[in-house]
Amino acid sequence: MTLYRERLWAPPALYLATALVIPASLLVFLPISVLAGVLVAIGMELGVLVLLWVLAPTIEVTDTEFRAGRAHLPRTLVGEVSGYEGAEATTQRGPKLDARAWTLFRGYVRGVVKVEVQDPADPTPYWLVSVRNPSAVVAALRS
Numbered sequence: 001m002t003l004y005r006e007r008l009w010a011p012p013a014l015y016l017a018t019a020l021v022i023p024a025s026l027l028v029f030l031p032i033s034v035l036a037g038v039l040v041a042i043g044m045e046l047g048v049l050v051l052l053w054v055l056a057p058t059i060e061v062t063d064t065e066f067r068a069g070r071a072h073l074p075r076t077l078v079g080e081v082s083g084y085e086g087a088e089a090t091t092q093r094g095p096k097l098d099a100r101a102w103t104l105f106r107g108y109v110r111g112v113v114k115v116e117v118q119d120p121a122d123p124t125p126y127w128l129v130s131v132r133n134p135s136a137v138v139a140a141l142r143s
Contacts, residue, residue: 004061004140006132008106010052012050018048057104059131061140068104068117068129079126080127083134086110099124106130137141 022041029037032033057069066073079100084092089112093105102124109130116126 001063002060003063003143004137005058006060007056007058008109008130008132009056010106011108012059014108015049015052018052021045057106057138059129061137066127066141068127071102071104071127073115073117073127075141077117077119077122078141079118081138082114083115083131083138084112084114085134089134092128097128100125102127104105104129113141115141 021044024042025041027038029040058067059069060067062075064075066075066078089110092112092114093103097103100123102117104127109132111131111134113129113131113134114126115129117124129137
């Protein structure tokens, strides 16, 4: 059963910013052919939009595991869980970050969840994952 699920979609402003691919493509391909320039510009824009959509990671907490993107951690190996927002989240992603930690960050998502890994065979001390609602993820992992 799914206790929590969210997709880390890019914000609308980022989708709009990808429109800069159009003039860049036109600048390169218009000297060759107007038709080639327009077709390449449309193709490049669609390609970038599809990549933004496809590569948006999913964060999910189920009865049996915690998933962040393609990685998954069995709930039996989840240790201490804590959520951070604002300045403390920035500190967790920066000065307090352990180089051995597994991370999944998205710059446009302000909150993070820190999930301790309780596997003695795993050198990763914890996961640090971007989430929009850290308190909900913490509650789901503690339930």
